[in-house]
Amino acid sequence: MTGLRYLLKLSRPRFWLYLAGPVVVGVAFAAETPSDLFAPVAVALFAYFLLPANVLLYGVNDVFDADVDEANPKKDEKEVRYGGGLLVPAAVVASGLLGLATFAITPPVAWPWLAGFFVLGVQYSAPPLRFKTTPFLDSVSNGLYILPGVAAYAALAGTNPPLAAVAGGWLWTMGMHTFSAIPDIEPDREAGIRTTATYLGESRTYWYCAACWLAAAVAFGTLDWRAGALLLAYPVAVFAIVRSSVDVARAYWWYPALNTVVGMVMTLGGLWEVVYG
Numbered sequence: 001m002t003g004l005r006y007l008l009k010l011s012r013p014r015f016w017l018y019l020a021g022p023v024v025v026g027v028a029f030a031a032e033t034p035s036d037l038f039a040p041v042a043v044a045l046f047a048y049f050l051l052p053a054n055v056l057l058y059g060v061n062d063v064f065d066a067d068v069d070e071a072n073p074k075k076d077e078k079e080v081r082y083g084g085g086l087l088v089p090a091a092v093v094a095s096g097l098l099g100l101a102t103f104a105i106t107p108p109v110a111w112p113w114l115a116g117f118f119v120l121g122v123q124y125s126a127p128p129l130r131f132k133t134t135p136f137l138d139s140v141s142n143g144l145y146i147l148p149g150v151a152a153y154a155a156l157a158g159t160n161p162p163l164a165a166v167a168g169g170w171l172w173t174m175g176m177h178t179f180s181a182i183p184d185i186e187p188d189r190e191a192g193i194r195t196t197a198t199y200l201g202e203s204r205t206y207w208y209c210a211a212c213w214l215a216a217a218v219a220f221g222t223l224d225w226r227a228g229a230l231l232l233a234y235p236v237a238v239f240a241i242v243r244s245s246v247d248v249a250r251a252y253w254w255y256p257a258l259n260t261v262v263g264m265v266m267t268l269g270g271l272w273e274v275v276y277g
Contacts, residue, residue: 003087009080010062010088011054014256018176019057020050021263022149022169028270029165030157037274041105041155048102049148053121056095059088061125061132096122106155113151120144135199139212142177143170168219168231175212175234176255178205183249206242210235230265233258 027042036042062080102114120141123129131141146169153161160166181188181197182205188198197205213234221228237258241251 006080006087007055007059007091010058011051012058014253016050016054017256017260017263018145019053019148020046021259022146023049023152024149025263025267025270026149026151026153026161027156028267028274029161030153030155031270031274034274036156037271039156042152044105045102045148045152045155048099052095052098053117053148055091056099057121057124059092059095060122063088063092064125064127064130102151106151107158109158109160110151110154113147113154117144117147117151120147132195133193135194135196138181139174139178139196139208142173145173145176146170162223164219164222168216168223168227171212171216171219172231172234175209175216176259178212179209179238179255180252181205183252202248206238210238213238224269226269227266230262233262 023042023046027037027039027046031037031039031042096118099114099118103111106114120131121144124131124138124141124144132138146166149169150161150166178196181195182202184195185197185202185205188195196208200208213231217228217231217235219228220231241248
């Protein structure tokens, strides 16, 4: 596998929109005119969080999880294992340096959100904090995934988004992260890694995810009942999986499609206000 192809697979293309998607949503709700949607700062943030930020996030993860990933079946086909060498560390450093440029192109109101992304993104996997090995902190720290969207909104609007939107997005990421950890329960236990999922066990983890997503729906519902209703798709999906015979390891790979559809509908709601509001 060539170096470029390896880095692309390491960046998890299936999950690229987990970081870039919130930027699109944030821009859609911050924009006042159609031209704002393609403002240089909006395009630059989308470009960074589409690929370089994913190389940074997952590169750090793979380097510090090299021993854990030896027993992880996800690495056999859909992902790659870090096998040493300088390619990945160099790519991570380059992506981090490129990330510093996001501070230069955004107003100060966006800086705390950008800083939060980089701190949590690195410390989720890297020592000394390594949040991913502490039950519940691993879940809470995954609010990092909505921070690009919050930063994009702040950069374009010049003010922070509603607190309920930030809380709803944060709760959504907590549910997503913990659900994604269910297929890793056994590999993580074998490697001695403690996570929210390994602590709760599979059945109680489903309930935890459903609770996070219900709370996210309530938070968004305080802003617009339609957004709250849209977020109910997640707890409904959890109950459907629990009551079916579908293997969670298979269902896990359906969530990028669900997230894309939900994000698209939410974005269209923001665009409607821009064009017709």
